[in-house]
Amino acid sequence: MADDASSVDTETDTPASDRSLSSRLLAAVERTGNALPEPVTLFFIFIGLTMLISLIVSALGVSVEHPRTGEMIAVESLFSGENIQRLFTDMADTFADFPPLGLVLVVMLGIGVADKSGFIGAALGSFMRAVPNALLTMAIVFTGIMSNMAVDAGYVVVIPLGALLFYGAGRHPLAGLAAAFAGVSAGFSANLLPSALDVLLASFTEPAAQIMAPDYAVTALANYYFIAALVPVFVIAGWVVTDYVVEPYLGDYEPPEDLEDDMDTSEESSALEKKGLRWGALSMLAIVAAASLLVIPENGALRGPEGGFEPAYEAIVGLMVVIFFVPGLVYGIVTEQITKDKDVTDMMSETMSDLGVYIVLAFAAAHFVAMFGWSNLDMVVAITGAGVLETLESSIGLSGIPLIIVFILVSAFINLFVGSASAKWAIMGPTFVPMLMLMGYSPELTQAAYRVGDSFTNILTPLLPYFPLIIVFAQRYDKKAGIGSIVAVMLPYSIVFGVVSTLVLAIWIFFGIPLGPEAPLFIDTP
Template sequence: MQRFLSIIERAGNRLPHPFILFLILCVVVAIVSWLMAMGGASGINPKTGKEVFVQSLISGEGLVFALTTIAKNYVMFPPLGVILVIMLAIGVADRAGLIASLMQISVMKAPRQLTTFVIFLVGMCSHVASDAAYIVLIPLSAMIFQAVGRNPLVGAVTGYVAVGAGYDASLLITPVDVILSGITTSAAHTINPQAYVSPLDNYYFIACSALLLSLVGTFVIERIVEPLAGKYHGDVVLNLEPIGATEMRGLKLAGWAALAFVIVVVAITLPAASPLRNETGGLVPSPLLEAIVALLAVFFLLVGWIYGKAVGKIKNARDAVSLMSEALKDLAPTLVLFFAISQFLAWFKWTNLGEWIAISGSHVLDASGFAGTPLVLAFIMLATVMSVFITSGSAQWSLMAPIFVPMMMLVGLEPALVQAAFRISDSATNVISPMSPYFAVCLAFLQRYQKDAGIGTLAAMTLPISIGFLVAWTAFLVFWIEVGLPLAPGVGLFTK
């Protein structure tokens, strides 16, 4: 296993940084579009009946497009504005300490027999704090396991896999939903310019998945990983400090504020003539669903502000602005990556390469009869292999979505279903790829307890979780498809 992971690590290290990778792909798109345009590549879009020609970027018109739309491509990149708005608000709640305190009290207050299950559930909901969830939950889980007489190494791994392997499942709407839905929307525009995939479009599925995976994770940890790890015989003790009275007061005030916010939104939405309902008085679709990002932003800003005031982290508006700035600093690498991704997607769309590939691919799929559940399963397997080497979910989805979303739309699959299938592969492989920076973080923490712990130690403990999640979650999606359950309010599985 260690040799296998070393091969993955060496292969992954040979890949360029995702930013450079997408710049290289821009050059590839330019060259391929030129060659295919020279060959007169075209296809008939079965949805519109119009003939689609590949346009060359290596032409006068292509040069003008590439040079005059750089800023527009970036500014109009669907996830950009939304993730900025969300992270400004979540940044206040996170930097004020609200999310860390919620994670700690949720796990500490859980009955001993439910400790593992609660850690998994909390880990999957902690992605509102983005990758900061790893830094908080890994040591916290280790300390809690040790406090109840269990192996702290298993505790650290439990926290790690709860966040990593369950990265795309949650009871809450997280920044992951915002980023993926924006990329999916952009890809779906190739076939339907009016298509819109909201951050809520996978909610039923991912919320139920969070509960399922918490059960699966608990079973694998307690019945497989923990017995293999055995008792901890080291002498390292990490003291777990309880939540103080000030923090408890802040949590209570934030809880009351959250309740009041929900009551106000419900009160505004309930009347049949509510401005948040659609013209027929329904909620799917409606301004309420379109406003979900704004509502989430106000919610996190409100509870974060109140908690921060209670614990002394926020004394005035200037402090809140400072916390927002700190949150955006952590977002800087993502914003840089978004620039390269936005250019690649814009060029790919302008050349019509995506639409041409989708049309050609859909013809092949139609002729082979390969569709529905088997097609989804094949897509999950392909994405899983890629996920081992490309640890950035947004980068991988930006690479796959422009090809597979339009193609699968043409054979009758909803964009939201394709996105849900991708989430399975993206999550399950997070904890076994040594390319992930948090793989090293977890390994370093294991070595604090056991100095000779190595890659093999961590791999042996995470691989059963990765396999268990991949198998159980894939089977769950198959069940979801076969029963015909909606993915979210008003969001089905198939377009035809």
């Protein structure tokens, strides 16, 4: 890969200073990234380090005073007989009780049918082809952002389609690819609708918050107002960067001689696909309408005893399954992708198979999170870290927005080396959520700051699982495209998306705007 990047850098029309910057950045990221093991291995390494640290720290008799109860909390060795016994006797329960596991598996059953039947890809393609050329860039970025409802579908569907649409419009296809990649990946946390990511992150944030406040609840809508507001911001930012920075940088496009011979540019949906889309969309609207009747009336089935919306929040996972499953099923039946019940079972099975790596990761993460708590290191680190931050606050005034910006930058840097949002949050959440709670910052705010940092550097790291696929898409239009050329065109998006999303969060904090329904920015210190 490094050789590909080098050859591209020396043969493009990119100014030497830009080539030098992108090459140095690429080399540093690639060298560091290649030195790291896989995320699953990382978690087992973290488990080993946690066990060793707990042994040493407990032997030193380290303890801290809980700021709320005054109780002295001491570190417990994970090599003690009690903890060794708990590790083996509770192994199955530790894994099965891991909060994200069941939620993700259930949601993906519904999304899997919509994806495997072709409904999601057809819907995205139909939407983008209906957009006028003047709005093409914004439509691609918007569609990329919204595709995150289907988790990884955007990488496979929207990004190559963005390049194809730009090529068909007589524009540079790599600019279309870059716009789509920015929407799908740099705008990963923005959406007009809740997605599986909201469920996943909340399921990590809630137990982290309960370290300090046992009854604290974090819903899947904890950041909804904020992530919805980011959508138009990212769409406009993506349009400006694409049309006024990336396309001029790429210059005029000269297609390879064999491109037009082997490329199918007839992307019009067949009559059967259009019929399937119509019935699928109608079924989705029917499900949404039915769900609204369960939520909107005060006596609805998904309202609480006193008219509260708590049951509706808790039902989001189940509703998402139905909202995706039914249109996918209808589309599949109409287009004859589904002809018997076994087809549906096969689609669900294939989706679960695709989640195999996640399940292995969840096993390792579940035990790391659990053992970190068994040792009391989570409480000790949180209380100590809060004390350090409070010292910084009193000595140099590091608090409020500057403190959150520092946290965003830390998250963005770690994201260069650990691509999985859940893997990073499983590590960072149990430490930073309680730490910032002790300083009066809500878990919802910490989660929102993490989401900002977790997104805008996705498009710069070759450690992103889909990065090799992006290069393959790019090489369809430019045989010399490599990692360096992708990083070079994506760097402006990363900088701009990082700046604008941090600025939006700063505005949120400054004006005290709630991050979501019943999701405050600040809390009373536990």
